[in-house]
Amino acid sequence: MIADKRSPLPAASSERAMPCGSVLVCGAGIAGIQASLDLSAAGFHVYLVEQSPTIGGAMARLDKTFPTGDCATCTISPKLVACMRDLNIDVLTMADVVKLDGEAGHFQAQVQVRPRSVDADKCTGCGDCIEHCPVRNVPQAVEPFQPSMPADAAQTALLDASLARHGAEASALIPILQDINEECGYLPRTALEALAAKLSCPLAEILRVASFYNAFSLKPVGRHIVEVCLGTACFVRGSGMLLERLTDELGIAVGGTDKDKRFTLRTVRCIGCCALAPAMRIDGVTFGKMKLDQVANILERFE
Amino acid sequence: MSAFIRTADDLERLGAAGAATLYPATLKILIGSASCGLAAGAREVEAAALDAVKEFKLDATVSRTGCIGFCQQEPLVDFVCPDGPRVSFGNVTPAKMRQLLSHFAQKGTLPAEMALCRFDSEENVPAGQTHRYPPSANGLSKVPVWTSLDFYRQQQRVILRNCGSIDPMSIGEAVARGAYRGALRALTQMKPEQVIAEVLASGLRGRGGAGFPTGRKWDFARQRDSAVKYMVCNADEGDPGAFMDRSVMESDPHAVLEGLLIGAYAIGARHAFIYVRSEYPLAVATMQHAIEQAQTHGLLGENIFGSDFSLKVEVRKGAGAFVCGEETSLIASIESRSGEPRSRPPYPATQGLWGQPTVINNVKTLSSVGPILARGAAWYAGHGAEGNRGTTVFSLVGAVKNTGLVEVPLGIPLREMVQRIGGGASGKRPIKGVQTGGPSGGCIPASLFDVNVDYEKLAAVGSMMGSGGMIVIDTGTCMVDLARFFLTFTTEESCGKCAPCREGTQQMLRILTRICAGQAQSDDVDTLTQLAVTVKAASLCGLGSTAPNPVLTALRYFRDEFDAHVRDHKCPSGVCRNLTTFVIDAHACIGCGRCKKVCAVDAISGEAKSPHGIDSKTCTRCGACRSVCPVEAVVPA
Numbered sequence: 001m002i003a004d005k006r007s008p009l010p011a012a013s014s015e016r017a018m019p020c021g022s023v024l025v026c027g028a029g030i031a032g033i034q035a036s037l038d039l040s041a042a043g044f045h046v047y048l049v050e051q052s053p054t055i056g057g058a059m060a061r062l063d064k065t066f067p068t069g070d071c072a073t074c075t076i077s078p079k080l081v082a083c084m085r086d087l088n089i090d091v092l093t094m095a096d097v098v099k100l101d102g103e104a105g106h107f108q109a110q111v112q113v114r115p116r117s118v119d120a121d122k123c124t125g126c127g128d129c130i131e132h133c134p135v136r137n138v139p140q141a142v143e144p145f146q147p148s149m150p151a152d153a154a155q156t157a158l159l160d161a162s163l164a165r166h167g168a169e170a171s172a173l174i175p176i177l178q179d180i181n182e183e184c185g186y187l188p189r190t191a192l193e194a195l196a197a198k199l200s201c202p203l204a205e206i207l208r209v210a211s212f213y214n215a216f217s218l219k220p221v222g223r224h225i226v227e228v229c230l231g232t233a234c235f236v237r238g239s240g241m242l243l244e245r246l247t248d249e250l251g252i253a254v255g256g257t258d259k260d261k262r263f264t265l266r267t268v269r270c271i272g273c274c275a276l277a278p279a280m281r282i283d284g285v286t287f288g289k290m291k292l293d294q295v296a297n298i299l300e301r302f303e
Numbered sequence: 304m305s306a307f308i309r310t311a312d313d314l315e316r317l318g319a320a321g322a323a324t325l326y327p328a329t330l331k332i333l334i335g336s337a338s339c340g341l342a343a344g345a346r347e348v349e350a351a352a353l354d355a356v357k358e359f360k361l362d363a364t365v366s367r368t369g370c371i372g373f374c375q376q377e378p379l380v381d382f383v384c385p386d387g388p389r390v391s392f393g394n395v396t397p398a399k400m401r402q403l404l405s406h407f408a409q410k411g412t413l414p415a416e417m418a419l420c421r422f423d424s425e426e427n428v429p430a431g432q433t434h435r436y437p438p439s440a441n442g443l444s445k446v447p448v449w450t451s452l453d454f455y456r457q458q459q460r461v462i463l464r465n466c467g468s469i470d471p472m473s474i475g476e477a478v479a480r481g482a483y484r485g486a487l488r489a490l491t492q493m494k495p496e497q498v499i500a501e502v503l504a505s506g507l508r509g510r511g512g513a514g515f516p517t518g519r520k521w522d523f524a525r526q527r528d529s530a531v532k533y534m535v536c537n538a539d540e541g542d543p544g545a546f547m548d549r550s551v552m553e554s555d556p557h558a559v560l561e562g563l564l565i566g567a568y569a570i571g572a573r574h575a576f577i578y579v580r581s582e583y584p585l586a587v588a589t590m591q592h593a594i595e596q597a598q599t600h601g602l603l604g605e606n607i608f609g610s611d612f613s614l615k616v617e618v619r620k621g622a623g624a625f626v627c628g629e630e631t632s633l634i635a636s637i638e639s640r641s642g643e644p645r646s647r648p649p650y651p652a653t654q655g656l657w658g659q660p661t662v663i664n665n666v667k668t669l670s671s672v673g674p675i676l677a678r679g680a681a682w683y684a685g686h687g688a689e690g691n692r693g694t695t696v697f698s699l700v701g702a703v704k705n706t707g708l709v710e711v712p713l714g715i716p717l718r719e720m721v722q723r724i725g726g727g728a729s730g731k732r733p734i735k736g737v738q739t740g741g742p743s744g745g746c747i748p749a750s751l752f753d754v755n756v757d758y759e760k761l762a763a764v765g766s767m768m769g770s771g772g773m774i775v776i777d778t779g780t781c782m783v784d785l786a787r788f789f790l791t792f793t794t795e796e797s798c799g800k801c802a803p804c805r806e807g808t809q810q811m812l813r814i815l816t817r818i819c820a821g822q823a824q825s826d827d828v829d830t831l832t833q834l835a836v837t838v839k840a841a842s843l844c845g846l847g848s849t850a851p852n853p854v855l856t857a858l859r860y861f862r863d864e865f866d867a868h869v870r871d872h873k874c875p876s877g878v879c880r881n882l883t884t885f886v887i888d889a890h891a892c893i894g895c896g897r898c899k900k901v902c903a904v905d906a907i908s909g910e911a912k913s914p915h916g917i918d919s920k921t922c923t924r925c926g927a928c929r930s931v932c933p934v935e936a937v938v939p940a
Contacts, residue, residue: 069802173639174622178581212641212798214623215581231543232738232772233700235788236780238930245927248903269625269792271582272546273342274698274772275374275706284584286342292927293901 022047024109026097029057030076033083040088048083049111050093056080145203147193155191158183163198170201173209177216185225186217214269222257222264224302226250227281231270239278243267245292246280249299263302307601309609314478314487317600321475325468326434330363330407331383332356335467337370337553338585339546343377344396351397352380352404359408369554371467372708373419373454374700379467381422382413387443388436389422412441420449428464429481429677453723454705459686461694462510462547462670463710466554471589474596477557483602485676486564490608493676498569499525502672504680506692511537511628511665512740512769513845514758517672520662523652524570527660534567534575534614535656535663537633538590541580541625542741543792545772547696547708548666552579552586555670556593560603560616562669565676567614570662575616578633581623590618625742625796629844630655630663632798643798644844665770667696688714691757695768701738701775702729711756718752721775731935732777736860740769742789742796743849745856746782765856767849781878782861783868786854787815793850804847807838811854821881823869832858877939880924884940887928889914891936898928898937 023039025032028050036046048055059065060080062072083089092113099110118129130136151159162179166172180191187210196203210216228234228243247253250263257264273279276288282302287294308314332352336345352365371379376393380400383389390413392403399417406414421443424435439446449455460466469476477483489498503518524532536559540548552559563575579587594616597603605613624642626632632642634656655661671693675683684692691713700706703725711720721727721737728734736746745766747754754760758768776785790812799805814831817823835851835858842848858865867873874882887898887907892914899907899915906922909915917928917937929937 067799069800171639174636175620175639178620178622209639209641212624213621216622230792232741232774232788233544235543236701236774236776236785238926241925241927241930244925245903268582269541269623269796270543270546271338272540272549273339273374274544274546274700274774276339276342276377277700279342286338288339288342291931293897293931 021045021106024049024097024107024111027051027057028055028083028091028093030059030079032057033076033079036089037079037082037086040086044088046089047109047111048089048091049095049097050091051096053094053116055083055091055093144200145193145197147190147197149190149193151188151190151194155180155184155188156194159191159194159198168198170199170205173199173201173206174213177206177210181216185221186219188220189218220257220261222261224262224283225264225266226299227266227268227271229269229271229273229277229279229281230267231272231274231277233274233277234270234279237277239280241292242278242280242290242295245295249295263299306599308483309601311487314483317475318478321469321473321477321479324364324366324470324473325476325479326383327364329385330361332363332365332404333368333381333383333389334365335370335377335379335381336367337550338583339370339374339550340377340379341585345378347397348378348380348395348400351400355401355404359404361404361408363404366470367472368469369466369471370550370708372463372550372710373705374707375705376419376707379419381467382407383436384413384443386437387412387441388439388446389425390443390446391419391421391449392417393419410441412443415442415445418443418446420452420455421446422449425468426460426464427479427481428461429484429674431678431682432481453726454707454709457715457719457724458710459694459712460710461674461683461686462551462558462667462696463708464555464674465558466550466708469555471554471556472592474557474593474600474602477555481677482555482557482673483561483564485673486561486568486602487608489565489676490568490610490612495525495569495571498565498676501680502569502675505675505683506680506687506690507668507671507675507683508691508693508758509665510667510671510695510771512743512767514768517664517668520652520664521566521569523650524572524660524662527653529660531574531657531659532570532572533656533659533661534563534570534572535633535637535661536563536575536577536666536669537628537630537663538577538579538583538586538666539621539628539633540583540666540770541628541796542743542770542772544700544738544741544774545698545770547698547771549580549583549586550708551666551670551696552583553589556590557597558670558673559590559666560593560597562664562672563616564603564607564614565672566662566664566669568612570660572662573613573615575614576637576656577616577618578621578627578637579618580621582621587618587620594618624798625792626798626844626846629846631844633663634661641798643800644846646843667771687712688755688757690759695771697756697771697773699725699773699775701773702732702734702777702779703727703775704729713757714755716752717747717754717756720756720773721752725775728775728777730777730779732779734775734777735780736776736782738766738774738776738785738853739772740767740849740852741772742792743767743845743852744769744772745852746776746785746860747856748860751860765852765859767852779876779878781819781874781876782857782864783815783874784819784876784878786857787812787819789853790815790850793846797846797850801841801843801847803838803841804843804850807834807842808847808850810834811838811851815854818865818868819874819879819882821868821872821879825869828858828865828869874939877929878926880926883924884919885917885922885924885926885929885937886919886940887915887917888936888938891934893934893936895933897931897933901927901931903927 022045024047095113101108166175380395507517508514627636627642631644636642651661696710705726736748738746794808877883894912906918
């Protein structure tokens, strides 16, 4: 098979373009596997080195992949099989690269393979030994989450008050996030990390909720929040132009904050003042029947 | 605990106390202070009223009320004269307020020529009684009666019965107007099964949009053998262009609480939630205040009306996600998860909040329940048409003269709504259609205005009732651009769980954006149709399966506009920039110069009081000049 892939090249190619030697790939996760398969297809011999006893890495443990929601197993399984069957790929599991010498184009690697204590040639992969292993089946405690940076005193006090009011349970997450967002204008990372520790809830889960809802901001905001209503009634009465005028006037895009941290511009899905369309809201005060030539005057009122 | 209400007599006493402030012996100044009133400047008017009362040494009370629905006229102020009718004044400014009170101080009456309308009597709907004001004296009889105004004439107010009449912060005034009478009858004289039978007989259907019979929903939950059940009020009025739920919560919160109380009793729930959008801060505050008041009077809490029934009500604030109006997403959101829907069945009535049977009703549905129990199913079924009993509220907005909230019996022709109640087009441009049902509905063209407004008829023309938003569209709106607007909305609000909605709406948006930009490909319209049909059929929840409706109706009724964009590279409405050139009609232009001032690129020239002109080379076609022109002289070429 190797010989096939090294079959005569078109005459125009120089000799240097001919694949020769072999390639060492470290880590047999999805990236390492795909790299090995591609290299093999290009005609290189591959040594795929993996520290753990199996290939597949993190993806083999996932249900779905972001952002498409595709089934993870469906993506990786055929590649696992292809990788093991490929005569051009030598899979070295439970192995570590201990030494690397040489230069680009000519490396020499020393790989140490740890004992597996199972004869790979005879093993059928039935898994009975795993079931009966007394050590493997000991439940492993999840390490408690450690915030990367402690929250400041004000945030801690705010969190404690909010937790006392709504209860320290995952079912109170949204009301707690609303409290933080209202007080700070956005959701500071330190506060979210502290919250994750207090609720014993994964930070990822909190971030998932926080990023799902439009009412929450993960970025700091300006002193005044300008919200342009993009409900249908406002739209047919020209809120698109109003928004454009505001982005011009403030020099920021939707979702942005200006340099002086004076204004943050946002859009909102209908504030229910449809009869006063087009409408906008600054710091909770609604301005109805907006005309484009009023924008500058209104903004001036907010320092 | 003497404040606790246990009997009809206790309720009567609370109502009598409320009636004293509702119909006081002195002059009462009633300021419409719902969100729309506040946006129009109600607080400044209130301050002016307080100052003027002090200045002219009047014996008067200044009170706040909710929204009567005639938003066009906000800020609205009503005067209840000591020896005359209640008189409404529209578009009141602080200066006008002072003028009115100065007139009253001097002449003891109000200037009839400035008034909008008068109320000779007010109905206490749940009690079936009428409160009559003293006959009009002092020239106020010249003021038209409110029911003679086109905007009010055809209205039958059940859901909005107290909106704009009572102080929403006063439980006494609510009770004086019949609140909790229905709950009293249900809890003290009826078995839960009888309550359900009564609601079923009334023909009440879910006012959230789908129109499922409320009694049947309650019955499903009632029959579940479960110790814990939940009652939820869906006040996540995400549909842009609809604001009646906000208005009801801000104006008559006890109507919602009474509905929840009766519903919870019927299904056997001891815990209820009201899920309100976070965009409605005043509604949240008003509901919360009403809950506290109801608790202090024992109308919520333990052993309500001395029975063994108890109910706890909590307000949960939404966090800005349109999809959370869908009931399974709403449940996820109350449980503090991200608001992604799940497939049904199981329906929430069998498996809802925390896996327990849960009934989710719209604000308008719940507000209708109190009067049904107080006056009986037959009375309610007397409104509306066969299969579509009762009344519902529409928010009539957009390009009509009279905008606001309108409560009419189901089955009224659409033409009546637009031409009579709405008063026809607001500007010079003719009306070309009505968008109902928000991003899930469709646009009904003017040629179909004879259709009757009910659940089935609207669905038959490709739109839907939805939550009752009605946006009137004139020829200044481009239908392709409007479809693009709705797709932008649904694309952003799609939760991303299922592929047809997540990917399909994006591709549709891409095509529509291309058409609006004048870069359409010849087969774009066909691809768009195909995509729309697929997304509609294959999506997981209501958001996705209705998202193509605006596109499909636009294609069905306004195909010529699509053709104009694709084939002729022209936007007939002058909205899509790459396909438009603006000119100023020299005959219409009055030379006011507003367009010149607003133009960001100085493309407009002209002397004051003489016709202006647009330099089409510099013009970016932003349309700003068109929007500020007071005489509609800026037109697409």
